[in-house]
Amino acid sequence: MKKSLIALAVLAASGAAMAQSSVTLFGVMDVGVGHSSGTNSVTGLTNGGLKTSRLGVRGVEDLGGGLKAGFWLEAGINADTGDGNKNGAYGGGLQFKRRSTISLMGDNWGEVRLGRDNAVHYNNLLAFDPFEATGSGSLMKNQITGIDDRKSNTISYFLPSNLGGFYGQVQYIFGEKAGSAAPYNTNMTNNGDGYGVRGGYANGPLNIGADYMKIKKNALSDKDPTKASSALLQDAEAYSIGASYDFGVIKPFAMWSQEKAKSEGGLPEKKYQMWLVGLTAPVGPGVVRFSYNDLRNKSDNAPNDKSKQYALGYVYNLSKRTALYGTYSHVSNDGVAARGTGISGLSGITIKAGESVNAYEFGISHSF
Amino acid sequence: MKKSLIALAVLAASGAAMAQSSVTLFGVMDVGVGHSSGTNSVTGLTNGGLKTSRLGVRGVEDLGGGLKAGFWLEAGINADTGDGNKNGAYGGGLQFKRRSTISLMGDNWGEVRLGRDNAVHYNNLLAFDPFEATGSGSLMKNQITGIDDRKSNTISYFLPSNLGGFYGQVQYIFGEKAGSAAPYNTNMTNNGDGYGVRGGYANGPLNIGADYMKIKKNALSDKDPTKASSALLQDAEAYSIGASYDFGVIKPFAMWSQEKAKSEGGLPEKKYQMWLVGLTAPVGPGVVRFSYNDLRNKSDNAPNDKSKQYALGYVYNLSKRTALYGTYSHVSNDGVAARGTGISGLSGITIKAGESVNAYEFGISHSF
């Protein structure tokens, strides 16, 4: 006999003792039919065009006195093939690479969270992209080594939610590289430690937020040049600022982001700037989404390396949990640029320098 | 504190609003003690002798107006070792390789389903094998490349269930190979697209069904002979017809299946024919299962390559969810044939051409 995990909102609300031990099995299944063309073209099933397919377990325990403990395990899924999705790759088993955290939360003082989690920079990009950094319309990001969507071994402090709209997060990221004693060549393939901060103000129709994040190089790599190829050799920095305002009939978004690494150890500077404008707007029974973003390599002595992307989509909600959607995305590459769209689930798409890329996908997304 | 996911059938039935958001955690644990002998012999713990061990999550949402959304994630488990089971292999992590789908369903028009799912041909074999293609008594199948139990990147349409016993499924399978533009050698290791259709009639004691399925070769492989070894180079076809009739005291089964690939590109024809007769019958407190199947290589110029299998089993139900079972299976190989039984969980069994193989297993199977 199968057991149904029935939504017991009424029961849960009526008994405080019961609410104290909630555990929630949750997820998203999102699959579409899509096409992407560059040098060649591929048609097939896409994954996570509206919301990234995932499976997770999370829970909160009320410890009394305004104190709570919580945990969150969330694994990506390649819903078109059934694989676990580890940082976007196909072919592996289920891993909680989207989030694996434990938290201690106080009503008045906020939250301390440990584990693998979104990087602050990614949190800010997510907030001000009409496509929420997901699917073929996802914004362009992560141009330099060390800047990733998520980081393992983080410890974060979040401001409480009762500050009249002000929000904030401080994050420390352990590189967990071996320390300064000899031999120097142990475990030197990883980064140094990192940290980040994000803050903003969200009240009524307005949301404005900014972040700064730094991942330090592996200081030991200087001492063992044989490890140089895999270690982070330059401090990586990222920062962004974004805003949105919900006028009701239209909600415009704007964002600016930079990623950079200073010239050091004989390695050249790396600097990439991206800006985005976009909107969401209720049209008919659904919501239109549009974004335009422009990414440029602004490093010293950089070749011509520019990409522009625009994306247009429509989301038709069948219920609060289920939607049909369609998205079209176009990337124009200039010079040596060969960037693609954010479409997921199609492989083997090759793109030549300077070539344009088109992608569209029509799918169904179901949250549970 | 542990949470019990209690079966709330009564509650669910009484409240339509609750039924709208059912999520079910389900699975099977099935482990036995078994033995298989060919050239050598192995005794040990077997996996999934009655029902394949698995863990899954599925759900249905009522969207109103006869429309429903549903999802299904189902991962195989090697219950004797704790590994995830990916297409029968040991040693990997949990993957939803048995099924990973999202569906839109209409009471009157049927179901559209996207994701990784059973191939139509496998659905028909399952229906008419007394051992349900599972355990040491499983029928012989999948003789040519491209014909598999399950396929990723599928889109299926199923007829509704209100057609007086008629059922049907049409399935399209994206190969997701890169398109026709140069360079040709990108992503050419996979198949071309495929499609299949299955239909039948199940009413009262009678069930009769047939299927046809084709997986197209990778057309690009002609252009890049260096990829020839891994790409599908011949269109693969499979079809079967089966029937069963439940007389109450005995339920006989009969099935005929063919897999073939035409001679092309200098490659020889491949053709395999299999037929099966079997039965289930309530005997004492349980059910007897028996099958006999005969598989022959009927390709042009094929060497003598025949295998015959018979399997006999007994299932003793301790409850609707839990059963004890025993199965004996014997394969006689002729000529160059070296096929084994379907026993799972024992490794290192070698079989020489023309050798007979015996396997038995005694296990316990529990569905949850």
Next chain:
Amino acid sequence: MKKSLIALAVLAASGAAMAQSSVTLFGVMDVGVGHSSGTNSVTGLTNGGLKTSRLGVRGVEDLGGGLKAGFWLEAGINADTGDGNKNGAYGGGLQFKRRSTISLMGDNWGEVRLGRDNAVHYNNLLAFDPFEATGSGSLMKNQITGIDDRKSNTISYFLPSNLGGFYGQVQYIFGEKAGSAAPYNTNMTNNGDGYGVRGGYANGPLNIGADYMKIKKNALSDKDPTKASSALLQDAEAYSIGASYDFGVIKPFAMWSQEKAKSEGGLPEKKYQMWLVGLTAPVGPGVVRFSYNDLRNKSDNAPNDKSKQYALGYVYNLSKRTALYGTYSHVSNDGVAARGTGISGLSGITIKAGESVNAYEFGISHSF
């Protein structure tokens, strides 16, 4: 909408029919900040310092007449990075390597359990280590090949719980190596079969237990010397005896364990002896834990190879499910010994022969 799996203890207790089909989703998230120093030092996030991070599903079905069926699937998690944890390793997908079993249980006659499970020797070590073989204070163990915490392909019988405090387990472990027929080189990389027995007496404040376990060598490896490097070439044995007594203000523990392999096939004897004394004691609002253990290589002609470990910790319970904890552990190595502490989640720590190792960790552990 998310479904909450509410604890329905009341409902479950009131309805026998409901209790018959309980399925429990359970787990532990345990993350800390820790430091370990040997030749070098690493600071970062640690995993499972108090209880091993895990995710599992288990259930029991009442079959009537005092008979029950049960299953248990439990996967380790690297909570600091989100990976599945396979036998302590990082980087893989979720696997039920902690436990994957199905059981048939009788109120009067005990339990038969099949699948992957704790080895009897590990069960006895767990019971008499104040740190429960977990985290930086975990006792030293598993010095010879073939002796592991857990084994796949096991079948166990457990005495029932109504024997006035006496408990016992007999375990058989299938090596699942190919049998005696030629060719000999098939599947010879694994062990031979094994077996173990554990028994004891736990009543009121007293617990005393002992075990014996043997993993047989792969007898075929003599016949194929090319496989010698990966096959178990000497029978491995382990045994231990332990006791604890809860005086209320203090609960002392004592344990002695030996692992050995006789000299055979030209290979030298291996013999390691370990003893441990420890205690737990309620102090203030929490519990103090302390252990001292001494491990020596007692093989014939062994070099000086001794390690001594002491560990001191404090556990502060925020609730029955959630605790804060701190542990300090120190290992002194003598001669060629280079053993570390049990700290988990920090990599790249190197230890030179004879060097001392320190580790501490402060964490939060939450069971659900």
